[in-house]
Amino acid sequence: MVAAREGISLILSEKQPIRIDDIYKFRIPLEPSLHPDGKQVVCTVERMDKKAKTYYTNLYITGTNGRSLKQLTFGKRNDHSPTWSPGGNTIAFISKRETASQIWLLPMDGGEARPLTKLPRGSVSDIKWSPDGKKILFLFHPLGKEVKIDKRGKVETPVYRHIKEIWYRLDGQGFFDSENAHVWVANTKSGAAKQLVYGDYDDMLPCWSPDGKEIAFISFRHEGWRFRTEEQEIYRVSANGEKVKTVNTPNGPKEDGLSYSPDGKTLAYIGHDQPYKGWGVVNAVLNTVSIIGKNHQVHGKNIDRTARTLTLGDITPSFLSTSPIWNPEGNKIFYGISSDGRQHIVEADLKTGRAKIITENNTVVCTWSADAARLTLAYNGASLESPDELFTLNLSTGVTKQITHLNRKYINGKIxxxxxxxxxxxxxxxxxxxxxxxxxxxxxxxxxxxxxxxxxxxxxxxxxxxxxxxxxxxxxxxxxxxxxxxxxxxxxxxxxxxxxxxxxxxxxxxxxxxxxxxxxxxxxxxxxxxxxxxxxxxxxxxxxxxxxxxxxxxxxxxxSDLSSMFGNSDVGWDMSWEFGGAPWENRESYLKWSPMTYID
Structure with a gap:
């Protein structure tokens, strides 16, 4: 008994306090993609490299039974956005292994990952397989022609910039260039890529129709669009890139997801119809509308929570969006909300318009995906006791299960x-x-x-x-x-x-x-x-x-000074919506609510 007690004391004494440089020890799972049969999850795992002073991500796969965790890609690079093919035999992902980001394919029946596309330098995002697996939909933002590259392949900082728009940069992204993000598709055999949508506008959140014949996306294709940031519209374009059609919807922001119903007749999106009230003032909600712009309905107002993931953390990701997920019958939709220090997945009944929380009480979900039958959801989630891990939610029983323990060794070694x-x-x-x-x-x-x-x-x-x-x-x-x-x-x-x-x-x-x-x-x-x-x-x-x-x-x-924030920050000009105009239009309000005013 004495020896046992001494052993316990020794184990406790070996535990270390949490330190600031523990950030290099965390392994954070992101972007879970559930296999169509619901038995495996592929995700990215993020780590921070101390020497390089940057983050790297590689792909991992695990069973939904919590077993057989395996690393799929290696090296100091950023492999991300994994997604299963409809048949479940290939994983598509995005990787920048030289100077340009490309879509890569990883066959799961054997073989090495290979690049599918040969795009020029730029950024790739939002990859989605077509229902028949023959094409991949994606957004591509080519590097602006005015951007200069040095002999090392790095972007040169210009001597000056000619600013023409009120919104010209974004913290964490940098200065905008002259190009835009547009809808493209790539052939999954040849890799041939084709741009479907053009114009001096940005496209967002593209998705396939169930029959693979068309694509819906969000944009705002009108003059002054960079300033009119809360007036997005939904558009449809054929998979061959023919005429772009507008889907009539109430005016307002639409930034957090878009998806077709199983019969292809209805679109679901996250947004609201009260633009320019100030960022985050109005709850984002689940909306549905027919593809021809009729029968608009709002769902889930009964829970009075915003349908956005707004929980802040320094290792848990924020401001991520997962598009609404329909059940096979098309009468229910799963989406996310922020609520009471949690982030929940909710189920909306389209007949009643009401929604209910289906995750456990203390859940903080970040992003999630579903199997083909909509029996299981996989999500990366947070908790008070440990860095983030992966979980599954059985939609029939409501049972939640943690399926990764990437940070267990770290936690067990800390006091x-x-x-x-x-x-x-x-x-x-x-x-x-x-x-x-x-x-x-x-x-x-x-x-x-x-x-x-x-x-x-x-x-x-x-x-x-x-x-x-x-x-x-x-x-x-x-x-x-x-x-x-x-x-x-x-x-x-x-x-x-x-x-x-x-x-x-x-x-x-x-x-x-x-x-x-x-x-x-x-x-x-x-x-x-x-x-x-x-x-x-x-x-x-x-x-x-x-x-x-x-x-x-x-x-x-x-x-410290709201007027200087209005003129100098990346998006400070949007404060005019909340403070009754620009600083020169309502100077008294800007002074009253600026801490700088009260310095003795």
Whole structure:
């Protein structure tokens, strides 16, 4: 017995705290694609390379029984977007192995992966097999002709840029060039690729009709489209690239998925009909419309949650879209929502228009796919206790099963306290948050405290393994993160609460979180800190100019002056929708809600 106890102590003593450089140890599964027979899942696994200071992704495959995990592609490259052929004998994926991204095919009955296409330099995305497996649909954005390449094959930075549009760059993507993303198809035998759609517009979210004769996609093919970012329309084009037809739908954003019904007569999409209310103010919902633009219907309003994946994390992906998935009978659709710090898959009944959550209570799904019979869904998901893994959901029984354990060795070697979900109030308003305590926590001690505020503003924190928060807790802080009013995931009224007045009632809710934490008895009220990024940086700035309770603050990639954000950030000009015009049209509002105004 003594030896056994000593062994247990030895095992515990070998566990290490969570460190900032653990980011190089995480293995994050992404983009699951379920085999048509539902027995295997192919996905990408992302890792960060310390020496190269970049991320790499390779393909992996595993059984839906949780066995036989196998790596399919290797090397320091980015293989991504895997998708099974209709017959289940080939995997198509995108890879950039020289200077240009191409579609590759990997035969699963033996043989090496081979490039299918020979496209010029540019970016490939949204690959989808035709129903008969003879073609692959994709988006292709060729490199702008004005872009110069040096002798090493790298893009040269120009001496100057001639900016002609108000929206000319995007953080994480860079400056836009003169080309556009358009719908293409490639022959799966010869690799011959053909552009189907043309024009000075971008196309999005293409999908095949069930008979393979046409393709639907989303775009906005009108003058000033770069500025009119919430007026997308649905279009149809034949698989041979004949005339593009418009599908009449209510005006509004359509950015999160598009799919045909099994009989090919109806289209489902995610969006809403209230453009220019401010980003994230209005819930995105499931819509259906006939392919000739009639019988438009809205589904799932009964749950009052946005049909977008807006849960923020530093290893869990955000802002991903999965197109609506129809059942074989065409009377139900599966899609995703953000709700109460979770992300759920819901089932919409097209006869009643109502939707219900079908995933377990604490689920955070990111992207998902279905087998051909719609009996099983596979998804990559997050949890408070561990970095992301793959799961399956049996649509008949409702049973969820974790099928990968890519990060089990890492977790088993760490000592930490998993985040605790907490509930508190600001007056009558119910609020939700999460607390992380330092390892070896002692409730009789007094700990310094950090409040971490999310960006967006209309996003949410949730039940994810948030590496940054655990690193701060390991340093001896009690860390709290919460979703004040203005966050998404708690209904449209909650998200609208800060419309045109970003700081309130958000500050009151955030200070209620601080008061709640102090009331627990183990927080040192004289050692309070606050931090956040983007909108979280904005609120950090606002709080330190409106209260003296915090002894330290770190504002990250912040907003301090709304007028300068309007003119200098990538998409700041869209604030005119929320703040009643441009800064020169409503100067008083921009000054009132800018933290910079209140610096002594």
């Amino acid at each position: 930490y306290s998993a985040a605790e979900e907490v509930a508190f109030k600001n007056g009558r308003q119910k609020l939700m948050g999460w607390l992380i305590k330092p390892p070896n926590f002692n409730p009789k001690k007094k700990y310094p405290f950090i409040l971490n505020i999310h960006g967006g503003p209309r996003c949410q924190y949730g039940r994810t393994f948030y590496h940054e928060m655990y690193v701060l807790a390991q340093a001896g802080y009690v860390v709290m993160y919460t979703n004040p009013r203005g966050s998404q995931g708690y209904g449209e009224k909650f998200a609208k609460a800060i419309e045109g007045k970003w700081a309130e009632p958000a500050m009151g809710d955030l200070m209620a979180a601080v008061d709640y934490a102090v009331s627990l008895g183990y927080i040192d009220s004289k050692r309070l800190g606050v931090t956040g990024g983007s909108y979280g940086g904005y609120m950090t700035n606002w709080m330190v100019t409106h209260t003296d309770r915090f002894k330290a603050a770190v504002t990250q990639r912040c907003v």
